[in-house]
Structures are given as C-alpha cells and as structure tokens.
Amino acid sequence: MNRSDGILQWLNIKGKTETGKDGKAVKLIGVINDITNDKIIERHKDDFISIASHELKTPVTSLKGSVQMLQRDANRQSERTRRILIGFTG
Numbered sequence: 192m193n194r195s196d197g198i199l200q201w202l203n204i205k206g207k208t209e210t211g212k213d214g215k216a217v218k219l220i221g222v223i224n225d226i227t228n229d230k231i232i233e234r235h236k237d238d239f240i241s242i243a244s245h246e247l248k249t250p251v252t253s254l255k256g257s258v259q260m261l262q263r264d265a266n267r268q269s270e271r272t273r274r275i276l277i278g279f280t281g
Contacts, residue, residue: 201230 194200206221261268261276268276 197225200225201227 192200192202201260203224203226204221206219208216209220211217217229261273
C-alpha cells in the first residue's frame with residue numbers, strides 16, 4: 192500500500208468474522224500491524240547476502256580454475272613451476 196506521501200507501506204492484516212444465530216456476519220474483529228520496518232530490514236539482509244555471495248564467488252572461481260589447471264598439467268610441469276604456480280617459495 193502506498194501512503195499519501197508516496198512511501199510504500201507493508202501491512203499484515205488478520206481478521207475474523209463473528210456470526211449471529213442465523214449464520215450471517217455480525218461483526219469483524221481484526222488486527223492491522225505495520226511491518227514496513229521488518230520488510231526494509233529483510234531487503235537489506237537479502238542485498239547484503241547477495242553482494243557477499245558474489246564477492247566470495249569471484250576469488251573462489253579463480254582458485255578453482257588454477258587448481259584445475261594444476262591438476263591437469265601436474266605431470267608436464269617441473270617441481271619449480273608447480274611451486275611458483277601455487278605461490279610456495281619455501
């Protein structure tokens with residue numbers, strides 16, 4: 192729902208009708224809760240997880256490619272070259 196100032200507002204609405212002896216609705220009892228802040232926090236959490244996931248995938252993808260290359264070419268490379276590729280200088 193958009194408020195009069197144009198800001199989106201999230202509401203959680205729960206209600207129950209009470210009926211008379213004839214089975215017709217007599218009254219409605221309900222509760223309306225403003226959950227806008229909860230939705231904003233949820234959106235920030237989702238954005239953070241998305242960004243963190245992307246940032247972690249980038250170096251992992253590079254590492255995976257390097258490991259696959261090392262595995263594929265391990266027998267064709269000298270020990271010195273393998274040490275350079277994995278960054279081991281000791």
